Amino acid sequence: MNQQHLWHGNLQHHGLEHRPPLEIVAAEGCCVQARDGRRYLDAMAGLFCVNVGYGRREIVDAVAAQMARLPYYPLTQSHPPGIALAARLAGLLPQGLDKVFFCNSGSEAVETALKMARQYGRQKHPGENRYKIIARHRGYHGFTMGALSATGQSPRRTAFEPLVPGFLHVPPPDPYRCGFCAGQAGCTLDCAAEIERLIRMEGPATVAAVIAEPVIGGGGIFPAPEGYLERLREICDRYGALLILDEVITGFGRTGKLFAFEHAGVRPDILTVAKGLTSAYLPLGAAVATAEVFEAFLSAGAPETKFTQLSTFGGHPASCAAAMANLDILLRERLWENAARVGGYLLERLRALSSPVIGEVRGRGLLLGIELVADRQTRAPLAEGRVVAAQSALREAGVLVGRNSDTVPGYGNVLELSPPLILTEAQAGTIVQALESVLAGMG
Ligand SMILES: Cc1ncc(COP(=O)(O)O)c(C=O)c1O
Known part of the structure; x- marks a missing residue:
């Protein structure tokens, strides 16, 4: 239905009926709700943009x-x-x-x-x-x-x-x-x-x-x-x-x-x-x-x-x-201060993860990247298909993260986090837990 007339950017439409994009119908704070009623923690703030979070009546x-x-x-x-x-x-x-x-x-x-x-x-x-x-x-x-x-x-x-x-x-x-x-x-x-x-x-x-x-x-x-x-x-x-x-x-x-x-x-x-x-x-x-x-x-x-x-x-x-x-x-609300505090906490927690596919975790404030590798010694990037699979598994776990898709051939291997600046430490913990369990199965 959605795909019949709506032409999405940066999305291959062939076969889209088998993997339809998320249809988001409502949102509040750091969370969005899909048509089927499922709620997700939006760790991308849409496209790096909903800084004050959703649902701000004023x-x-x-x-x-x-x-x-x-x-x-x-x-x-x-x-x-x-x-x-x-x-x-x-x-x-x-x-x-x-x-x-x-x-x-x-x-x-x-x-x-x-x-x-x-x-x-x-x-x-x-x-x-x-x-x-x-x-x-x-x-x-x-x-x-x-x-x-x-x-x-x-x-x-x-x-x-x-x-x-x-x-x-x-x-x-x-x-x-x-x-x-x-x-x-x-x-x-x-x-x-x-x-x-x-x-x-x-x-x-x-x-x-x-x-x-x-x-x-x-x-x-x-x-x-x-x-x-x-x-x-x-x-x-x-x-x-x-x-x-x-x-x-x-x-x-x-x-x-x-x-x-x-x-x-x-x-x-x-x-x-x-x-x-x-x-x-x-x-x-x-x-x-x-x-x-x-x-x-x-x-x-x-x-x-x-x-x-x-x-x-x-x-x-x-x-x-x-x-x-x-x-x-x-x-x-001085939200840049929350970005520094919760971003620092998130960076520290992510750097403490011990998955063999994590090559590097980097970023500043609430703008973080997790570079995935097939081999930590050679730093060979993880194949893009496996990075896509990790992103999909995170979505299944209720956390929406980004990925540097179509940026450098062979190097679409960075998961990206850019949540609303109102993110709490508890929500940061939810992101870390989801990543930990998804990446644990990928070694
Ligand atoms: C650094 C930077 N500049 C420019 C743009 C383009 O912005 P827009 O998508 O609003 O045209 C983007 C979009 O992500 C961006 O990240």
């Missing part, structure tokens, strides 16, 4: 009130929820990172940031040709053509190539498998140095920006090692490239700070956010730029220096109202 009420007052007006002009939310975001971000451009999703936020960077490059450095964007393998930045071009996961890109010209990729920080430093005492930051080498080889005057997730999310959970983001900041400053930090997953508390760049004390030139901005109660994204970037778009005598982008739904008043109510909850 968000629903705020949206309803806004819809009754003003259901729509475009931000080519203005409206109160847009003004209020932009000011609120500016107040939460470091000094000077305060020019907020609204859109509808994470992909659009990244698309917006990339376009800002290219137009900025041309207007700030008129004699140069700054259009190249440096990104990392395994990074994910979205499904639109620009954001996909920045994405470093070939299985997601190949069917749509050729993509946008001018995107270059370097190795991500992955100490477990790093070509530079695996087996050494710690990360040598050679992967960051690679970015500098690439900029010099390409010619700094051709590079508009470096884009990075502070913790690579969908690509397998790779937190930036200590010193990494600081090095990116230094390199960008040295060569006049903008630093775009993509906090579509990590923003709004997930890693134990309100924003993940706070762990490194690094301020990006452009920040992209979405998911946790409304906890996905309604679609909304934003690219937030520094005043310095914004100023390159100001000119008394040349109106074409304005940012050349238009969006019908971007910054929809109802979405802005949802975001305001969501931020009220996030700030009142």
